[in-house]
Amino acid sequence: MKEVQKKYLANQISKHINRYFSDHIAMNLKEMTIHFNHQSQLRDDISNCIVLLSDELLEEDYNDIRNLKCNNTNLIFLGGLNNLSDKWKPFPSATKPLIYKNSKNSFLIGWKCGKFIFDLLTIKEEYNSKDLDLHGRYIAKQSKRFPYDLLKVPFFNEVCACIALGLIDNLKINNDEILFQEHIRPIEIGISHDIDLVRGDHLITQIIRLGNILRNKSSFRYIIENFLYPHKYHKENIKKIINLENKHNLTSMFYVLNGKKGRYLSRARLKDVKKLINEIKDPWSLGVHYNYDTHHNSKKLLKQIKQISCQSNLFKNIGRAHYLRAYYPKSFYSWIDAGITVDESLGYYDYVGFRAGIAGIYNPYDLNN
Numbered sequence: 001m002k003e004v005q006k007k008y009l010a011n012q013i014s015k016h017i018n019r020y021f022s023d024h025i026a027m028n029l030k031e032m033t034i035h036f037n038h039q040s041q042l043r044d045d046i047s048n049c050i051v052l053l054s055d056e057l058l059e060e061d062y063n064d065i066r067n068l069k070c071n072n073t074n075l076i077f078l079g080g081l082n083n084l085s086d087k088w089k090p091f092p093s094a095t096k097p098l099i100y101k102n103s104k105n106s107f108l109i110g111w112k113c114g115k116f117i118f119d120l121l122t123i124k125e126e127y128n129s130k131d132l133d134l135h136g137r138y139i140a141k142q143s144k145r146f147p148y149d150l151l152k153v154p155f156f157n158e159v160c161a162c163i164a165l166g167l168i169d170n171l172k173i174n175n176d177e178i179l180f181q182e183h184i185r186p187i188e189i190g191i192s193h194d195i196d197l198v199r200g201d202h203l204i205t206q207i208i209r210l211g212n213i214l215r216n217k218s219s220f221r222y223i224i225e226n227f228l229y230p231h232k233y234h235k236e237n238i239k240k241i242i243n244l245e246n247k248h249n250l251t252s253m254f255y256v257l258n259g260k261k262g263r264y265l266s267r268a269r270l271k272d273v274k275k276l277i278n279e280i281k282d283p284w285s286l287g288v289h290y291n292y293d294t295h296h297n298s299k300k301l302l303k304q305i306k307q308i309s310c311q312s313n314l315f316k317n318i319g320r321a322h323y324l325r326a327y328y329p330k331s332f333y334s335w336i337d338a339g340i341t342v343d344e345s346l347g348y349y350d351y352v353g354f355r356a357g358i359a360g361i362y363n364p365y366d367l368n369n
Helices: 003-020 023-030 114-121 155-166 203-212 218-228 235-247 270-279 298-309 330-337
Strands: 033-037 049-053 065-070 073-078 089-092 097-101 107-109 172-174 177-179 192-195 253-256 285-290 315-321
Touching: 003 023, 003 033, 003 114, 003 155, 049 114, 049 155, 065 097, 065 155, 073 155, 097 155, 107 155, 114 155, 192 235, 192 285, 203 218, 235 270, 253 270, 253 315, 270 298, 285 298, 298 315, 298 330
Parallel strands: 033 049, 049 107, 192 253, 253 285, 285 315
Antiparallel strands: 065 073, 089 097, 097 107, 172 177
16 A cells, blocks of 8 residues: 555544544554555554554455444455564454554464455545446446445444544453443434425427336326325425424435436426425425436536525535436546535445445545645
8 A cells, every 4th residue: 555545544534533432442542553565564563553464355354244243243354464573462352353553562463454445435446447337327237346245334434433442441341341331422313305306297208108108007196196285295205295294393405406408308407406496495405316317417517506595504515416316536627616515425326235335425535636
C-alpha cells in the first residue's frame, strides 16, 4: 500500500471509531498509531501501535472463513495468521484469536485485513469493469465475495470492532466471549424514500402497465384506477408515510425525481413536483433523486437540483441515483461537481449487500489525487 492509501484508511478508521464507539475508546485511539505493513516486515518490538497486515488475500483465505464470537455477534475473518512470533499473544484465547498483543502496548488484528478493506472501500473490483448491465451497473454476482456469501458482511465495521476491543481497559470476558456493549453508541438509522412518480397517470407508466397485462392482469386495474384517481398509490401514499412516521416519532428524507428527461420521458411535471414539495414540512427533508439522464453528467444534475432546491428551504444536497446507477469513481466526481455532499446510491440493484464492505458513513477515496 502507498503512504497516501495508508493515511486515507487510517483516517476512515479513526472517523468510524469516533462516531460509533465510546469516548473511552476514542481517547485511547489518540494514543496509538495505526500501522500497515506486510507480515514479513512485522517487528516484535513495535510500540503503541495498531497493526493491520496489508498482505494480499489468497484463494485459501477465502476458503478459510472463520466465525468468531464477539459482543453477542459473530465477526467474520478470512483466514488467520500463521508463523507469528511467540512475542504476539492471541486474545482472548488461542482458539479464538481476534487480536494478538505484544508487551509494548501494541496489538495486531487477527487476519490480513489492511489492503482488503482498502480495496473494498475504494471498490477496486469494479475498476474499469466492462461487464456492466444495460444501465451501466455492476452486478453483484460478479464480485469475488458473492460465491462465498460474503457480500452481507461489513468487513470494515468488523475490523473496527476488533480495534475497539483492543482499546478497552478492563475488558469483560465471559467464557471466552468478549462483551463491550456499553462502549458502542446507539445505532443510527436513516429513513429515505425515492419519489419516482407524483401521479399514476404518467403516459409512459401507463404504456408499460399496458404491456404487462399479459404477465400481470392486475396491471389493468392500476391503469383504470390511476386514470380516474391519479394520486392514488403515489401522492396519497407519501402523505400516509408521513403520518405513519409521525405516529412513531420518526422523520425521513424524500428524494424527488424531476427533470425533462428520464430513461424515456419526464416522470413528473414540475408543477406537480412543486405541489408535492409544498406538502412536505419540517422536520422532514428533501433531497434529489438523480434522474436517469444525469448519469456522469454533473451539468444536467446541477440543473435538476436547481429546479427543486429553490422550491423549499428543507432541501439538502443529498441524494440517490435513479436505478441505483453508480459507477466508481466517475459517479462520485460527477456528484461532487454538482454539489452533492451525501450520497445513498452505493448498493447493488440486484442483491442486498455491502458493496463497499461498510455499514455507515465514510468518505470515498480520491483516485485522481
